[in-house]
Amino acid sequence: MQIYLPIAEVSVNAFLLLGIGGGVGLLSGIFGVGGGFLITPLLMFIGIPPGVAVATGANQVVAASVSGLMVHIRRRTVDFKMGTVLLVGGFFGSNIGILVFELMKRAGQTELFVQFSYVFLMGTIGLMMFQESFRAIRRARGAARAGPGAAPRRPQMHRHNWVQRWPLKMKFRTSGLYISVIPPFLIGVCVGVLSAAMGIGGGFIVVPAMIYILGMNTRVVVGTSLFQVIFVTAYAVMAHAIASQSVDMALAVLLIVGGVVGAQIGTMIGMRLKAEQLRILLALLVLAVAVKIGLDLVIRPAELYSVRSIGHP
Amino acid sequence: MMRRLLPLLALCLAMLTPLAAPAADAAAPSEQIVAGLSQEQISITASFSGSSILIFGAVKRDAPPAQPPLQVIVTLQGPRTPVQVSRKGDVFGLWINTASAKVTEAPAYYAIATSAPLAQILSHTDDLRYRISIPLAIRETGVASQVSEPRAFLDALIRIRERDGLYKLDEGAVTIDQSTLFRARLNLPANLTEGLYTARMFLTRDGKVVASQKTDVRVRKTGVERWLYQLAQNQPALYGLLSLVIAIVAGWLASAAFRAFRR
Numbered sequence: 001m002q003i004y005l006p007i008a009e010v011s012v013n014a015f016l017l018l019g020i021g022g023g024v025g026l027l028s029g030i031f032g033v034g035g036g037f038l039i040t041p042l043l044m045f046i047g048i049p050p051g052v053a054v055a056t057g058a059n060q061v062v063a064a065s066v067s068g069l070m071v072h073i074r075r076r077t078v079d080f081k082m083g084t085v086l087l088v089g090g091f092f093g094s095n096i097g098i099l100v101f102e103l104m105k106r107a108g109q110t111e112l113f114v115q116f117s118y119v120f121l122m123g124t125i126g127l128m129m130f131q132e133s134f135r136a137i138r139r140a141r142g143a144a145r146a147g148p149g150a151a152p153r154r155p156q157m158h159r160h161n162w163v164q165r166w167p168l169k170m171k172f173r174t175s176g177l178y179i180s181v182i183p184p185f186l187i188g189v190c191v192g193v194l195s196a197a198m199g200i201g202g203g204f205i206v207v208p209a210m211i212y213i214l215g216m217n218t219r220v221v222v223g224t225s226l227f228q229v230i231f232v233t234a235y236a237v238m239a240h241a242i243a244s245q246s247v248d249m250a251l252a253v254l255l256i257v258g259g260v261v262g263a264q265i266g267t268m269i270g271m272r273l274k275a276e277q278l279r280i281l282l283a284l285l286v287l288a289v290a291v292k293i294g295l296d297l298v299i300r301p302a303e304l305y306s307v308r309s310i311g312h313p
Numbered sequence: 314m315m316r317r318l319l320p321l322l323a324l325c326l327a328m329l330t331p332l333a334a335p336a337a338d339a340a341a342p343s344e345q346i347v348a349g350l351s352q353e354q355i356s357i358t359a360s361f362s363g364s365s366i367l368i369f370g371a372v373k374r375d376a377p378p379a380q381p382p383l384q385v386i387v388t389l390q391g392p393r394t395p396v397q398v399s400r401k402g403d404v405f406g407l408w409i410n411t412a413s414a415k416v417t418e419a420p421a422y423y424a425i426a427t428s429a430p431l432a433q434i435l436s437h438t439d440d441l442r443y444r445i446s447i448p449l450a451i452r453e454t455g456v457a458s459q460v461s462e463p464r465a466f467l468d469a470l471i472r473i474r475e476r477d478g479l480y481k482l483d484e485g486a487v488t489i490d491q492s493t494l495f496r497a498r499l500n501l502p503a504n505l506t507e508g509l510y511t512a513r514m515f516l517t518r519d520g521k522v523v524a525s526q527k528t529d530v531r532v533r534k535t536g537v538e539r540w541l542y543q544l545a546q547n548q549p550a551l552y553g554l555l556s557l558v559i560a561i562v563a564g565w566l567a568s569a570a571f572r573a574f575r576r
Binding site for chain 1: 534
């Protein structure tokens with residue numbers, strides 16, 4: 001069943017969109033991430049213009065994140081204070097991101113910018129996560145061999161690193177932290193830039209940053225990340241809707257419907273897997289996307305030319 | 314017998330035309346097109362997956378048809394917009410856009426249907442005058458000053474749009490009955506953009522255009538498509554909020570349904 005998308009102005013198979021939404025929803029349910037980093041490249045791959053893919057991807061992330069956040073609010077695993085600090089940074093970042101996106105669009109390098117950011121970010125984070133979870137799995141095996149009596153060694157939290165020395169200290173009770181507000185603010189800025197320019201929620205960046213840079217209590221990390229991701233992506237959706245009218249509601253609805261169903265199944269699968277296994281799988285997924293996009297940059301394209309219509313008549 | 318004489322007669326006429334030409338041009342054309350379209354408006358609905366339009370017409374003439382027989386060219390042209398054509402180049406092993414050219418006006422859609430190979434039935438002069446062939450439908454002023462090989466950029470534009478089914482030359486797609494009635498069916502792709510489309514019909518004889526006719530076809534989104542598009546354009550803030558409300562409600566419903574499901 002073909003559906004004509006009113007903003008993207010292309011006709012796409014509706015079941016394909018439901019499938020993409022469902023597939024990404026499944027993965028986001030399993031791994032507890034929004035899935036924007038998968039949905040935006042996939043949309044571009046099936047012929048949705050990059051601008052529409054970024055803006056509509058952000059809209060889909062809002063839905064996925066709200067769904068996840070509800071669960072965390074019920075379990076009281078959201079640090080609203082930390083989330084708010086990240087959020088303030090996120091708003092600054094979003095504006096920078098939208099500005100950067102406009103500049104790149106004017107220079108005709110949107111595609112390169114988006115691709116390059118993906119490869120760099122996802123390559124780095126994928127590798128870091130892979131390394132960390134690989135070590136965790138080896139450690140778990142070692143502990144099992146040592147016998148049930150041996151206490152599992154917790155990874156060293158950076159409780160007393162450079163973050164402690166910065167001014168403007170604040171108490172984050174839920175996270176169990178007393179640190180400067182500057183690092184979380186800066187993390188917020190980075191995520192804001194990314195979500196506005198790449199259509200991603202930034203969950204896969206903010207979660208490791210909260211664990212390894214801020215040393216937050218891992219129990220509240222995902223919920224807090226979802227809390228701030230909702231606002232940052234919602235802001236990005238509004239900004240794109242107003243600045244470039246590039247949010248395609250029909251496309252978003254199909255992705256969301258698919259995503260909602262997928263996320264339910266994904267969460268059930270996710271509960272049966274071990275945390276280290278989940279992380280290593282997510283790392284491999286992130287790396288696979290990075291490699292795919294990286295290859296597109298390096299391999300000589302079959303068609304060197306591209307055509308872009310400038311504005312409507 | 315008559316048929317054998319006709320070419321001879323035509324030859325005699327052709328020899329006379331240099332003298333008669335100024336007078337003939339001044340007079341009303343002896344052959345005119347009476348045109349029709351299967352539809353004057355094409356609606357893009359949510360389930361739009363391409364369409365086709367039948368362009369037909371009849372030749373109205375005062376005298377019996379002259380020789381050689383008439384040929385027909387039908388074109389359908391979409392709204393013209395500026396486009397940017399970019400070319401990727403190898404920069405330190407990465408394939409990135411290194412050169413780009415802005416083409417002033419290129420039609421979003423352009424199809425030509427003819428009754429015989431275009432080169433045989435249309436002279437270059439009349440092609441230039443009426444801008445019929447695909448390269449001439451693109452206004453390329455200024456491209457030469459932006460890039461060193463403008464032809465390659467324009468060729469790429471045509472190649473890409475031909476591949477997407479947006480530009481098309483269909484030779485032999487026009488059928489002519491009794492030198493009087495003609496018709497052509499043009500296919501419209503699924504990735505059609507809305508706007509005012511122009512259908513043109515040309516009668517040619519000996520490569521010269523002897524009569525032409527123009528009709529407008531309006532392509533517009535209807536129903537939900539139109540409503541969403543206009544809301545996005547005219548009230549972007551409201552549109553953005555609505556998108557967010559849908560996302561939030563869907564997310565909340567999913568979570569609630571999931572909880573109910575687990576119980």
